[in-house]
Amino acid sequence: MSLLKIESISKSFGGVKAVNNVSFDLPRGQLLALLGPNGAGKSTCFNMLNGQLKPDTGSIKLEDIELVGMHPRQIWSEGVGRTFQISATFGSLTVLENMQMVLLSKYKKLFSWWKPAAGYYKQQALDLLEQVGMADQANRACNELAYGDVKRVELAMALAHEPKLLLMDEPTAGMAPKERNLLVALVKKMVIERNLSVLFTEHSMDVVFEHADRMIVFARGELIADGGAEEIRSDSKVRKVYFGSGKSFEVA
Structure with a gap:
């Protein structure tokens, strides 16, 4: 049974x-890449999945729950997490404090003068940071981190809510090739260990073909291909979208 089922959505x-x-x-437990050139409709699709936009028609179901019409916060509470292309950490707070803020939100906990926020969920936060290889930098401010490390923190923040589905919009944007592959390899590890479903958009084809279990390709708002690496490489519609001809699809 599919975790996420999209049927005839339009916007x-x-x-x-x-x-x-x-x-x-x-x-x-699948890592699914959503591909397509600029203007293909990828971001619009993403924004419908997490409630920022409402489809004009169609259905979006998480297991048996209809998500169309829900606000983003409601969708988040049903187990849909999201990371964004632009980093969304609190730069002046430490890595650990960023994690504690997410956990305070998850548990709807209000801190008081008698017990400040720093006293809550410290070990849980450290455990999550350990999973993404950032526990040793827990006391550093996020604005001091390398960009790839900020992305690791964002992943830990998204995992704190224990999502069933994680949406990742251009997770490796602005990263060097080595950092890109390390981050997506880490995501793939989470997919396997947590039986997590991940849908991500990505322009770096080396990352996609190395790590994605499956790919879907958009062009001009329509889904034109769905399959594994070899199917996508050989698809004539995909080659035409990316190259304007029958040129073979190569990954650098």
């Missing part, structure tokens, strides 16, 4: 169909 802005009658599913 238009004026006369432009940003997403047009798209359907796909995502099983548990």
Whole structure:
């Protein structure tokens, strides 16, 4: 049974169909890449999945729960996490404090003058940081970290809520090739260990073909291909979208 099932979703802005009658599913424990050139409809699709946009038509189900019409906070509470292309940590707070803030939100805990926030969930926060290789930097401010390490912290923050589904929008944007592969390899490890489902957008084809279990490709708002690495490499529609011809799909 699929964890996420998308059926015939569409979204238009004026006369432009940003997403047009798209359907796909995502099983548990799969790393699914959403590919396509700029303007293909990837971000619009993402924003419908987590409630920032409402589809004009169609259904988005997490297990048996219909997500269409829910606010982002409600969708988050059902087990859908998200990371963003632009880093979303509190730069002046330490890595550990960022984690504690997320856990305070998860448990709906209000701190008081008698017990400040620093006293809550410290060990749980450290355990999550250990999973992403950041426990040794727990007391550093986030604005002192290398960019790749900030992305690791963001991953730990997303995992703190114990999501069933994680949406990752351009998780490796701005990162060097080695950092890109290390981060997505870490995500793949989480997919396996937690039986987590991950949908991510990505422009770095080396990362996608190295780590994704499956790929779907958008073009002009429509889903044009769905399959594994070899199927996508050989798909004539995909080659035409990326190269404008039948040129073979190579990864640098």
